[in-house]
Amino acid sequence: MSSYAPSLGGSSGVKTSTGMQWLPLLVLCLAQLSTSGDNATLSIATGALVSDLHASMALVSIANAMYSLAAGSLMVAAGMVGxxxxxxxxxxxxxxxLFLAELTAFFSPNMEVFTYGARLLSGIGGSFMIPSVLGLIASNYKGSQQAVAFGAIGAASGVSFVAGPIVCGLxxxxxxxxxxxxxxxxxxxxIFAGSFLVPTPAKPERxxxxxxxxxxxxxxxxxSVILGFLKVSxxxxxxxxxxxFTIFGCSPAPFLVLFGLVVLAIMLKWERYRxxxxxxxxIPLSFLSTPQVRNGLCLTAFIFLAYGSGxxxxxxxxxxxxxxxxxxxxLMILPFALGVVIFSLGLPVVYKNANPKRMCQGALVIGTxxxxxxIFGFQPASFTAIVPLGMCFIGISMGVVxxxxxxxxxxxxxxxxxxxSGGVQATSRNVGQAIGVAVCGMVMLTAVTMSVQSATRNDSQLSPDxxxxVSQMAVIPYxxxxxxxxxxxxxxISQHDVPALTNDYQHARLNATRAGMVATAVMTLLFLFGTRNLPTRTKTNQSDEVEDKRKNKAL
Incomplete structure (x- = not known):
């Protein structure tokens, strides 16, 4: 059986087999895996970098943030370049x-080259690749095929969440x-060799x-916005x-976010004029003036906010x-990844006539x-099977959205x-992840600091000194x-008081962990307010109904 290639959109008579039709999508999914794998490798290699390159934790932190900063800042621009x-x-x-970034990482003689060479190149490469993946899907797949293709990209992200740590760790x-x-x-x-299988989209008419x-x-x-959020914790x-440094005695993080928002507001004014x-x-006006688009971008941000926070x-x-x-x-978060993979890929294939609005609303409730x-699965020094189950629910929520x-x-x-829109969608994901990590990190740091200091004041086993x-410490980390x-x-602190303090800290740390998950639940619920203008039917459903009515009239 043969069918028209998705990229042709009915404008060409060239046919291709169903298998060949989906090979380009496999290439795009591998591209998604490559960027996720790069970040997973860095997380796992932290100890080795400290040992081999004599890296300070400050430089490791900068290296971790470099990808998000470079990619998140450039993705919208890459959408126009595409x-x-x-x-x-x-x-x-x-x-x-990205290939040059990995080579630079392989040959890095020190942490400075690794951070400002490999990680910067990786972020720039990601800023071009990810919007291109979404742009190629938007132009090469239509109707129900497009929904399946986008679901496959979501599934690729789910695979990377669990396969990345395991494969890279090995x-x-x-x-x-x-x-x-x-x-x-x-x-x-x-991936580069496979790109020759990807159909070339037609250029815009204008x-x-x-x-x-x-x-x-x-x-x-x-x-400024992404860096501000990343630095809140x-x-x-x-x-x-x-x-x-401080601004009026306060942390510069919120001022950096505010400055970024002001610059973005000026940018939007300029874009309307241009x-x-x-x-x-x-940022075309259609992005801002269409409620469905705004709500869709909001949900796109939720995907990585849920990942970033949970x-x-x-x-x-x-x-x-x-x-x-x-x-x-x-292995512990495998249920989470399976939830993402099965539902992001399976729903568009199995449940073609789904109501997007109801599905997304249900997903947010499941995530909550x-x-x-x-929250109930965390223990002072361990966790129960409830945690993987809860993570599975969060994965299902991410997969559906x-x-x-x-x-x-x-x-x-x-x-x-x-x-x-690929660049804007990708940016929404980066901003969502930065917000999720920032909010949960801040909540956990505040909770553990306040809890330890409160327990210390009431612990008669501790000396007044x-x-x-402890009460004078500005922050007590996790x-x-x-x-x-x-x-x-x-x-x-005297050696004699450390055991009692550690006992207080264990309970404070548990409270902080639970507070972080409470923050995740609250943020997930808040996204329900962004589902009001979502469509109740896909274009495919509507066209199928029109076709059925036409056939009934003919009969």
Whole structure:
């Protein structure tokens, strides 16, 4: 059996087999896996980097943030570049940059080259690849096929969540961290070769010109917003923790976010003027004026907010408190990944006539239930089977939203704007993840600090001197028992008081972990307010009904 290639959209008579029709999608899914694998490898290789490259934790933290900062800041601009030079070329540029990033990582002689060379290149490469993946799907697949394709990309993300730590962990343990990055470089070669299977989309009917002022404003604004959110947990929300400077005695993090939002507001004003003048913009007016698009972008942000918050809290607990290694952690969150994969890919295939609005609303409720379940599964130094179950519910929630969010956005836009939406969707994900990690990190730090200080004041076993010193600490970080003991001794606490303080800290840390999951549940519930204008039927459903009515009339 044969069918028309999805990229042709009925405009060409060239036929292709069903298997060949979906091979390009496999290439795009591998591209999604490559960027996720790069980030997973860095997380797992942290200890090796500290040992081999004598990296400080400050540089490791910068290396972790570099991808999000570079990719998140440039993705909107890459969406316009894709329209100008073509999505296929942009995809290959991103793949080439990611390949160079992995080679740079492999040959890095020190942490500075690794951070400002490999990680920066990786972020720039991701900023070109991910919007191109979404742009190629929007242009090459239509109707129900597009929903399946977007679901497959969501499934690829789910696979990377669990396969990344396990596969990369094995490579790091048995061959070394350099060869883990080399493996991703080899994957990039496969993806680049596979790009020749991806159909070349038609160019937009209206010419798109590059918007330099808009790009500059967008990069500055997004960089400031994302960096501000990323630094909330280390600099503090209002009370400064470990900030390089203060503003009016407060942490600079919220001011950085506010500055970024002001710049983005100026950028949107400029984009409206530019679109009216030349007919193209980084952020087309259709993105802002269409409620369905706004709500779809909101749901797109939720996908990685749920990942950023739920995974951040759970992984922090099982690795810091329980002491699981990367491979064990990957196995523990396997139910979460399965929920993402099965529902993001399976729903569009099995349940073609689903109501997107009801499905997304139900998914958010399921995600909230999953977060609440996790709260009851955490113990002072362990966790029960309720935690993997709760993570499975959160994964199901992410999977359902992944199956529909991108389609909700693209189906409400003109063809050219639908292709360009990839950059905005990808940026929404980065911002959502930054917000999720920032909120949960801040909640957990505040909770553990306040809880320890409150318990210390009421603990008669502690000396007045130890009580005073603990109460004067601006922040008490989320640490293992051993590292907490070292921190207390470093701050002048007597050895005699450390065991009692550690006992207080264990209960405080448990409360902080549960508070982080409460924050995840609350943020998930808040997204229900962004589902009001979602469609109740897909375009495919509507066209099928029209076709059925036509046939009934003919009979």
């Amino acid at each position: 329209l100008i030079v073509g999505w296929k070329k942009t995809f290959r540029i991103g793949c080439s940059l 490579l790091v343990d048995h061959l070394g961290w350099r060869y883990a990055f080399a493996a991703i470089a080899c994957l990039c070669v496969v 010419k798109v010109t590059f918007d330099l002022p808009g790009v500059v404003l967008t990069v500055i604004g997004l960089f 280390s600099w503090g929300l209002f009370t400064p923790f470990d900030a390089p 679109e009216a003048k030349v007919g193209s913009a980084l 995974i951040f809290v759970t992984v922090s607990f099982v690795q810091v408190v329980v002491g699981l290694n990367s491979i064990q952690t990957g 239930i999953g977060s609440v379940l996790c 992944s199956a529909y969010s991108s389609y909700i956005v693209t189906s409400a836009l003109p063809a050219r704007d639908a292709q360009q 130890s009580q005073a010193k 640490l293992s028992d051993a590292n907490f003991s070292k921190l207390m001794l470093k701050n002048g």
